[in-house]
Amino acid sequence: MKDILVFLSPSRRDDLSSGAHCAIALARMHGAHLSALIADVETDLRDLPPEPDIRQVERAGAKPATSSERVARTAELVQSAATDANVSCDILQTENQPVSLRERMIHCTQVHDVLIIDARGPLDSPRKELVEAALFASGRPIVFVPPNTPVLAKGRIVVAWDGTRSAVRAVRDALPLLAQSREVLVVSVIDDKLFPIPHSGDALCRYLARWHVDAKFGTIHRETLNIGASLLACAQQADADLLVMGAFAHGFERELMLGSATRDIFNARIEIPVLLSH
Template sequence: MSYKTLLVHIDDSRRSDTRIALSLELAQRWDAHLIGLYVVCQDLFRPIFRQDKTLSFGQLEAHADERREKAQNAFLAAAERAGRSAEWRAPPGPALDVAMLHARHADLLVLGQQDPNDPASFVTPHFVGDLVLGAGRPALVVPYAGEVRTLGDNVLLAWDGSREAARAAADALPLLQRARHVGVDIVRHRVHHDSRQSPDAPEGIDVAAWLDAHGVRASFSTTPHHIGVGTGATLLNRASDLHADLLVMGAYGHTRARERVFGGVTRTMLESMTVPVLMSH
């Protein structure tokens, strides 16, 4: 199993080059075709467009064309240096709708966490979360801070037995099969008994057998959930303790509206991630 078509989101943000470099390295691993999808904010009232209030609408459009051409040249030049098959796409239309359409024809998406200190990283409200929820494809989300020296050498898989966790584990198989170490972590909220499973059976034994059938030898751990510390923060702390360079998790186990209002693991990750996170819904 491998990813044969990758799609990287390109914009005018400072972190776009990091995503491109990472996506080219991943394309090299699987001899994959890389699509560079240029999608940026189209709201002229956003801060990136208000840096000079004296510019006319025509001048703003001209500047947008210059930024797009600069991004295109940088992407194609990087792909040529890497010797990778790549194509550039900058289709018109509403940003999220365009991204959703093109994302559905890729095996893996490479996206970026929004940087609150970089207006150019804003596309639409909840852009990454909506894309993860609606595209039907796994998304590798890259933090806006820190270097990505390695990816997939030491992987932490968050497991809770849910549909979303199972989907994420399956979508991450190409990475898990190449990893030097895979750890499966279960955040325990309370003691419960599953009548379908022996009380003496260790948690996660079923996913362990499934992973082993796919050539992935994993270690298992159970992390207690502490009052006042969310599951997302617990997982990030665990990833830091284990020096993981990739966290794999299911996204939006609760309804999107509930996660936005009350918080949730997905929301915590999108706001506070410290390592790249592969998410699936």
């Protein structure tokens, strides 16, 4: 992992999001370069704490910062934090570009190892369309980082395994993280289907062992939960730092009948980072 991309909304305060801190920490851990793509794609004040009354009075006459000013301020904060962490960093331009933000997102993600993006509750438009575009068109993994999340540690990782191409791709994309983890738990949700290759989870663990990854395999039942919620619950119960899973692994018809674990993640209020790979 040598080139990390983080997509950020401009900050409305003089601090950085969990996604930014995660990206800087990963870049430092892997000796990687960091690129930040900053764009104002939505207006959402729900995550901001209420201002004390006295500050509201003092700021009542203040002119709110424009989108361009907030983008510039966020760029300054990222550069400063990266410098403090001894991480090389550049800011990618989003304004005055000949292509749309969607195309810019795809192109930038294609030439980086991973895209890191903040996840503040269920994924809604227009952020959802940007994420789907990056997943389907870039060939690179995405890591969703929820608010107030500790920086990824060299701890425990849960890998969702169902023997599909997307699951294989997710494992391969996550290898730099898996190789530095303390423990990996490979899990399969077995309520809805039979695996075409018996014992493939154990075989995956043997493969990971050749990368010096301590991996164990287990199965879980989703029962009344959807698949995504089951995987998230498993990861939280295991006190994992990260959930790794394939994205949009099945055909449209099967998703209509049984649902999609990827959509489950999109609609969830995640509490740990999730790596998705298509």
